[in-house]
Amino acid sequence: xxxxxxxxxxxxxxxxxxxxxxxxxxxxxxxxxxxxxxxxxxxxxxxxxxxxxxxxxxxxxxxxxxxxxxxxxxxxxxxxxxxxxxxxxxxxxxxxxxxxxxxxxxxxxxxxxxxxxxxxxxxxxxxxxxxxxxxxxxxxxxxxxxxxxxxxxxxxxxxxxxxxxxxxxxxxxxxxxxxxxx
Numbered sequence: 001x002x003x004x005x006x007x008x009x010x011x012x013x014x015x016x017x018x019x020x021x022x023x024x025x026x027x028x029x030x031x032x033x034x035x036x037x038x039x040x041x042x043x044x045x046x047x048x049x050x051x052x053x054x055x056x057x058x059x060x061x062x063x064x065x066x067x068x069x070x071x072x073x074x075x076x077x078x079x080x081x082x083x084x085x086x087x088x089x090x091x092x093x094x095x096x097x098x099x100x101x102x103x104x105x106x107x108x109x110x111x112x113x114x115x116x117x118x119x120x121x122x123x124x125x126x127x128x129x130x131x132x133x134x135x136x137x138x139x140x141x142x143x144x145x146x147x148x149x150x151x152x153x154x155x156x157x158x159x160x161x162x163x164x165x166x167x168x169x170x171x172x173x174x175x176x177x178x179x180x181x182x
Contacts, residue, residue, distance in 0.1 A: 035129035036172040037061065037118050038149030040091070040165065041142040047094045047110075049079070050147050050165070051120045054173035056127045057084040058120035063094065063107060065114055076116060077107030085120075089169050094118075112136050133160065 035058050038050040049061055060080040064073045077094060079101045092098035094107055110116065113135065120129035132149045138160075142148060148162045149172070163171075 031121070031125050031128040033130050034127045035085075035120050036149055036168075037120050037129040037132040038147040038168060038172075039118060039132055039134050039139065039142065040147035041139060041144055042093065043144050045140075046096070047139055048147075049092050049094050049118055050132075050149075050168070051085060051090045051129055052169060052172040053085045053087055053090065053120075053129075055087060057086045057122060058090075058127065058129060059084050059123045060104075061118060061120045061129075063116055063118050065116055073117075075105055076110070077103065078105040079103050084122075089165075091165075110136055110139075 034056045035051050035053045038052075040048040040050055042048060049063075051058055051061060058081070060078065062075055062079075063077040064075050066073055079092065079094075081090065082100050082102065090100075092101045097103065115133055115135055117131040117133050119131035122128070130150060130152065134148055138148055142162070146162055146164055147168055148160055149168060150158050151161050152158050
């Protein structure tokens with residue numbers, strides 16, 4: 001009995017499949033960022049979410065904790081804007097209802113020594129914001145009128161910085177401030 005498989009064709013097929021699997025495994029499926037998230041506080045110390053939309057839109061925001069499990073996160077709170085946020089600054093309280101926002105998951109009580117991340121998103125996953133990481137100690141260091149956000153340098157390094165809201169509004173959308181998607 002003779003084989004009807006052409007070994008050179010079969011080897012090319014296997015190599016092409018292996019290359020496709022390798023490409024799929026190494027290419028990330030991330031949503032491009034076109035907004036910057038941050039946190040601030042009210043005069044009485046309540047936590048505020050802040051998103052500066054740079055050009056497209058953001059539909060909502062999620063507060064989460066990275067889980068120790070691979071590719072997992074625990075949602076702490078989630079909010080949807082009554083209408084898409086376009087080009088500009090949006091600020092809302094995270095612990096109570098705010099005009100223009102609906103809480104789809106009421107925030108849980110935040111705990112010390114836990115790092116939280118706040119980011120904005122679109123319903124169709126077409127755009128997102130960079131995330132802002134913080135702890136309760138970071139929140140406690142905020143004063144009204146200042147905010148903390150994660151700035152991304154031209155070489156891709158991230159650093160948490162605190163600035164007045166007016167400065168954030170002026171520089172958050174500058175080139176290099178957004179996370180570049182490979």
